Structures are given as C-alpha cells and as structure tokens.
Amino acid sequence: MPKVHRSNFNWLQPLALLAPSGVWLLLLLVLPTLIIFELSLVPNIRPGDLVNPSGFNNYIRIFDPLYLQVIRRSLFLAIATTIICLIFALPVAYWIAQIAPKRWRNLLLLGFVLPLWTSSLLRSYAWITILRPTGLLNSLLNNFGLPTLDLLNQDSAVLIGMSYGLLPYMVLILYASLEKLDKRLLEAAADLGANPVQAFWQVTVPQTLPGIAAGSMLVFITGLGDFVDPELLGGASSMTAARLIYNQFLGSTQNWGFGSALSMTIILLVSVAIALLIKFGDAAPKQ
Numbered sequence: 001m002p003k004v005h006r007s008n009f010n011w012l013q014p015l016a017l018l019a020p021s022g023v024w025l026l027l028l029l030v031l032p033t034l035i036i037f038e039l040s041l042v043p044n045i046r047p048g049d050l051v052n053p054s055g056f057n058n059y060i061r062i063f064d065p066l067y068l069q070v071i072r073r074s075l076f077l078a079i080a081t082t083i084i085c086l087i088f089a090l091p092v093a094y095w096i097a098q099i100a101p102k103r104w105r106n107l108l109l110l111g112f113v114l115p116l117w118t119s120s121l122l123r124s125y126a127w128i129t130i131l132r133p134t135g136l137l138n139s140l141l142n143n144f145g146l147p148t149l150d151l152l153n154q155d156s157a158v159l160i161g162m163s164y165g166l167l168p169y170m171v172l173i174l175y176a177s178l179e180k181l182d183k184r185l186l187e188a189a190a191d192l193g194a195n196p197v198q199a200f201w202q203v204t205v206p207q208t209l210p211g212i213a214a215g216s217m218l219v220f221i222t223g224l225g226d227f228v229d230p231e232l233l234g235g236a237s238s239m240t241a242a243r244l245i246y247n248q249f250l251g252s253t254q255n256w257g258f259g260s261a262l263s264m265t266i267i268l269l270v271s272v273a274i275a276l277l278i279k280f281g282d283a284a285p286k287q
Contacts, residue, residue: 033267040260047254058261067244071265074241077155077230078223081162085170085219086212088163093174094204098181109175112168120165124232127161128152131233153235161229166222170215177211178204217277221270241266 039045041053061067096108115123130136131152138148151157181204189199205212227242234240241262248259 036260036263039256040264042257044255045257047256058258059265061258062261062265067262070239070244071241073155073239074224075269077158077162077226077238077240078220080159081166081223082216082219084159084163085167086216089167089170089174089215090212093171093178096171097175097178098183109172112171115164116168120228121232123165124161124228127157127164127233131157131160152233153237155234155238157233158230158238161233162223162226165226165229166219169222170219173215173218174208174211177208177214181207213277217273221273224269225266 038051038053040058041055042049042051043054043057045051062071092112096105100108128135131149132138133148133150133152135152137151141148151160185203185207186199189203194202225242226240227246230238230240230243231246245259245262245266247253248255248262
C-alpha cells in the first residue's frame with residue numbers, strides 16, 4: 001500500500017507543477033487557435049455574423065497568385081533577415097566569447113541588448129529618419145559627393161530594420177553556444193595541419209550547430225510575423241502576410257474568415273520551423 005500511494009504521488013507531483021502553465025496555455029493559446037481555425041472555415045464572415053463553418057474556401061483562396069506573392073515575399077524577408085543576422089552575428093559572438101577579455105564580455109553583451117530596451121516602433125521611426133530621401137544617410141552621401149540611395153518604402157529598408165531589430169537575439173544565442181567551445185579541438189586541428197578556415201568549418205561550426213539552428217529559427221519565426229517594420233519601412237509595395245492579416249481583421253475589407261485562414265497558414269509554417277528545430281537543433285556534433 002505505501003508503494004501504491006508513493007506511485008500516485010510521483011504521478012501527481014509533475015502534474016501539479018505543470019497545471020498552472022498548462023491552464024495558461026490552454027486559455028491563451030489552444031482555445032484562441034481553435035477559434036481562429038473555426039473562423040477560417042467560414043467564408044466572408046464579418047463582425048457580428050453567425051459562425052457557420054462550411055468548407056475550406058478561404059484556404060483555397062490563399063492559392064490566388066496575388067496572395068501567394070505576398071506569402072513568398074514574407075518568406076523571402078524572413079529568410080534573408082536570418083541569413084544577414086547569421087553573417088553579422090557569428091563573428092561578433094565568436095569575438096566576444098573567445099577573444100575579448102572576460103572582464104569586458106558582460107559589458108559587450110549589454111551593449112547588444114540595449115537596443116531591445118527601446119520600443120520596436122521607436123527603432124523603426126529612427127530608421128525612417130536615417131533612410132528617407134533627406135535623411136541622415138543621404139545627407140552624408142551628398143557631403144562626400146556620392147549618389148543618394150532610394151531605400152525607404154522598399155524591401156531593402158524592411159531588411160535593414162528587421163536585421164537591426166533581430167540581430168541581438170542571434171548574437172546572444174550564438175554567444176551561449178560559442179562560450180562552450182572546446183578549444184582543445186581547435187589546438188588538435190592546428191597540430192594536425194588544419195588552417196584557420198578548415199578549423200572553423202570542421203571544428204567550430206559542428207560544435208555550435210545547435211546554437212546556429214536555434215538562433216536561425218528564432219529570427220526566422222520572429223521575422224515571419226513582423227508587422228511594424230514592413231508597415232513603416234516598406235510602404236505599400238512591401239505587403240507581407242502579417243500586414244495582410246491585419247487588413248482582414250482591422251482594415252477596410254473586414255473578412256475575418258480569410259484572415260483566420262492566413263493566420264492558420266502562418267501558424268503551420270511556424271510549427272514546421274519549430275519541428276525542424278526540435279529534430280535538428282539538439283543533434284550531437286559529428287566526432
């Protein structure tokens with residue numbers, strides 16, 4: 001009997017620990033997602049209409065070339081932002097984790113975190129001030145006799161704003177991974193005749209691959225759902241999935257069914273990205 005009671009207690013203990021967060025996720029994530037899925041099955045539903053699911057017409061509508069172009073642009077911006085952040089963050093994180101003096105590392109990391117203390121809206125308006133035709137960037141180019149750049153209200157401006165906003169996340173994740181780098185393997189590679197480039201690709205990258213995968217997925221998922229930067233920096237020519245969903249719910253079109261179908265499509269893409277992260281993010285490096 002004591003063993004039976006102990007077994008029940010061992011089963012109830014983790015359940016009691018998970019119950020508060022489980023109820024929170026159920027109320028604020030699972031149930032709203034189910035409601036969105038139900039609305040996505042109702043064509044042309046507006047606020048106040050009767051919810052009567054009748055098919056997948058809203059999902060079929062997504063395959064219209066116009067909306068597929070919007071989704072492709074969203075994927076392009078998210079992937080391009082991920083690549084840019086990875087290219088810029090990897091050498092910075094490596095320098096902070098392996099080369100910079102230990103007494104300065106926390107201060108250097110704080111310098112990268114400081115932009116996150118300000119609102120993303122303020123950061124986007126700051127980039128508007130820099131990139132507009134009469135902004136700081138073109139003023140500097142004029143002073144040096146160089147031609148001005150037309151970046152604002154273009155995809156390039158959106159990439160700049162998104163990369164700037166998401167770069168600190170990539171640096172922090174890569175730093176946590178590079179800090180654990182086994183330098184003995186680098187020394188062994190050098191003793192065996194490997195040059196720095198070979199040691200980087202064959203020793204450093206395999207050891208930090210979980211961090212690279214985690215940082216890339218975080219930036220990709222956040223960039224895919226970004227609304228502020230495309231709205232303020234992209235203009236009408238940079239319509240993304242997040243902006244399209246906003247227009248369906250709060251814009252002039254007021255088509256909650258189609259907006260819900262788009263939302264479920266984005267949720268599916270994010271779920272696939274998370275599944276890939278779970279599958280490959282914790283993979284052990286090759287020996």
